[in-house]
Amino acid sequence: MAHFLLLSILTCVMAFPLFVPVASHAATVRHDGHTHPLTREEFLEAKVVGADKDGADKDGALGDAAALSSRYDVLSYDLDLRVDPGTTHLAGAVLMRFESLFDGLSEIVMDFTATDLVVSRVEHGGAELAFRQMEGDSLVITLPAGLAMGQRDSLLVQYAGQPVEPAWNRGLMFRNVNRNGWRAPCVASHSEVAYAKSWWPCKDRPGDKAMTSMRITVPDTLVAVSNGSLVEDTLVEPGWRRMHWVEAYPMPTYLVSVAISPYAFFQ
Incomplete structure (x- = not known):
């Protein structure tokens, strides 16, 4: 299938300010109450508190959910x-495919x-599994049998609702573009660095990169964009x-992206 260069007549970028974190002037507080610039060693240590170099929890400091994930x-x-x-x-x-790193x-x-957003069903091989949705924290799923270290398996999680932004311009955002009397819906995600979990269940750890695919069903007047290449565009039902x-x-979960608006294709 031909590759497309996707441009927007009036893009969502105009509606969503972009922010670049600046590391300059970072400081820490001394015991005497005064501040001093962070040394390189202090900065690196601050970035990995409670996590190993791959972003996984090393000692439970990030909580039970992080330790188990x-x-x-x-x-x-x-x-x-x-x-x-x-x-x-x-x-x-x-649908999440995974490999056990723990025996049993x-x-x-x-x-x-x-x-x-409420989880309605979790499936394993077509059979429903028991689960607990810990509000504002995690989804705990009980497997039908313990997995050996190195064993691979998969789970399907179904959920629905009206997502709420966990912070300003974060998560999955619903907006409208208004330009010179022209109005159009605009939906976009901004998940860096740990807001993917606010709109889809995942292992939201930057060090755990995974392959991804995205199917997005939207009104046929709109175009839905995600990562990678467009491999199929189908009318699934009227409208x-x-x-x-x-x-x-x-890639890490925070890079999994969605953008929906009346975009134009240029080939």
Whole structure:
């Protein structure tokens, strides 16, 4: 399939300010109450408090969910989302393939801090599994049998609701573009560095990179964009289209992105 250069007539970028973190003038407080610039060693130590070099919890300092999520490695995510900008409703399914890093792994803990998105079902091989959605924290799934170290498996999580931004311009955002009397819906995600879990269940650890694909169903007047290459664009029902994007390289969860608006294709 031909590769497309996707441009917007009036882009969502105009509606979402971009911020670049600046490391200059970073400081720490001494015991006497005064501040001094961070040394390189202090800065590096501050970045990894409670985590190892791969972003996994090394000593439980990030909480029980983080400690348990370090017991498996994510291989891939396949996301299937239905987004209605008119109602700000999101219905999603996430297929996660993973490998056990722990002998006797009996529970999978996924990060999921969304308070307005409810998990309705978790499947393993078509069979429903028991789960607990810890509001504002995580999703705990009980496996049908313990997994040996190195064993691979997969889970499907279904959820829905109206996502709420966990912070200003973070998570999955619903906006409208207004320019010279022209109005259009604009939906976009901003997950850096740990806000992916606010709109889809995942292992939200920057060090655990995985392959991803994204199917997004939207009103057929809109275009849905995600990472990688567009491999399919299908009218699935009257008034709705599904666009399937596949990323060729593993990446962290905070880079998994969605952008929806009446974009124009230039080939």
